[in-house]
Amino acid sequence: MAETRPRVATVLAVSSVVALSLVLASCGPRSDALHLGSTTSTYDSGLLDALVPAFTEAYPQYSVKVIAVGSGEALELGRRKDVDVLLVHAPAAELQFVRDGHGLDRHPVMYNDFVVVGPEDDPAGLREAVDVGAALRRIAAAEAEFLSRGDDSGTHKRERFLWSRAGIEPVGDWYREAGEGMAAALLVADATGAYMLADRATYSSLSDRLRLVPLLEGDPLLLNVYSVIRVSGARHPEAAGAFAAWLGSDAGRNRIATFGQAESARPLFQPVTQSDPPAETLAKLEQALSGQGLGPDR
Numbered sequence: 001m002a003e004t005r006p007r008v009a010t011v012l013a014v015s016s017v018v019a020l021s022l023v024l025a026s027c028g029p030r031s032d033a034l035h036l037g038s039t040t041s042t043y044d045s046g047l048l049d050a051l052v053p054a055f056t057e058a059y060p061q062y063s064v065k066v067i068a069v070g071s072g073e074a075l076e077l078g079r080r081k082d083v084d085v086l087l088v089h090a091p092a093a094e095l096q097f098v099r100d101g102h103g104l105d106r107h108p109v110m111y112n113d114f115v116v117v118g119p120e121d122d123p124a125g126l127r128e129a130v131d132v133g134a135a136l137r138r139i140a141a142a143e144a145e146f147l148s149r150g151d152d153s154g155t156h157k158r159e160r161f162l163w164s165r166a167g168i169e170p171v172g173d174w175y176r177e178a179g180e181g182m183a184a185a186l187l188v189a190d191a192t193g194a195y196m197l198a199d200r201a202t203y204s205s206l207s208d209r210l211r212l213v214p215l216l217e218g219d220p221l222l223l224n225v226y227s228v229i230r231v232s233g234a235r236h237p238e239a240a241g242a243f244a245a246w247l248g249s250d251a252g253r254n255r256i257a258t259f260g261q262a263e264s265a266r267p268l269f270q271p272v273t274q275s276d277p278p279a280e281t282l283a284k285l286e287q288a289l290s291g292q293g294l295g296p297d298r
Helices: 013-026 040-044 047-058 071-079 091-099 132-142 154-165 182-192 200-209 237-247 250-258 279-291
Strands: 034-039 064-069 085-088 103-118 146-148 175-177 196-199 213-216 223-231
Touching: 034 040, 034 047, 034 071, 034 237, 040 047, 040 064, 040 182, 040 200, 047 064, 047 237, 047 250, 064 071, 071 085, 071 091, 071 154, 085 237, 091 103, 091 154, 091 223, 091 279, 103 132, 103 200, 103 237, 103 250, 132 154, 132 213, 146 182, 146 196, 154 196, 154 279, 182 196, 182 200, 196 200, 223 237, 223 279, 237 250
Parallel strands: 034 064, 034 085, 146 175
Antiparallel strands: 085 223, 103 196, 103 213, 103 223
């Protein structure tokens, strides 16, 4: 996408926290903690606050340092060996990461979905759209304001894929880039009344503060799968292996399945099992994403 597109400036506490994590990760001596590179959606939704303590309770010999950034940046941290293990949601880029020898293996561990949110009055008429492609074409035709993450995150990669699949190159004053994490970008979209692609968990965690409402959901192309990847040449390979194995264990899957259960009518994340979601659905999604060439450099 053109770098000249306008970007939305915002100063929010969550951005400061993420920036501080990066500063601490890149400066000074490295600690003996397992370094986990993950996404702002797992951080902003509160999921990591549930997973990490449960893991360290099961494995008290390990401590965990979380670096929460977009999936593209997390994968770059993996290439530089600045993290030991990744929990990300950019399937095409992840597959390329492993093919290039940066990851030892990749295992889908949980999923939820993306939703297209927007103002209640829905000026572009998304409620009448039959699928996500039709919804995006309506937004472009109406030149209704749309806010992109614009940060090479998993959400941003999926958004670019969806525009491409819809046959649209989004350009113009109606399309803006936030360059922010999921929660920060949602708050900006809410303040400006813009449409946006969001992950359901982060949207749900902020829904009591938002006027934006889900307007398009349920399309198979909105399936949002998170995978764990052990980084090749990691400084703490045993800890990385323990974390990856724990996420796929009964204890890890149970913690994922019960996260946010009391506050939400539906699970915010669901563990991947042999039949849920069906392997065929996952394979078709990854094939579609890979077919668009959405590797980490685009």
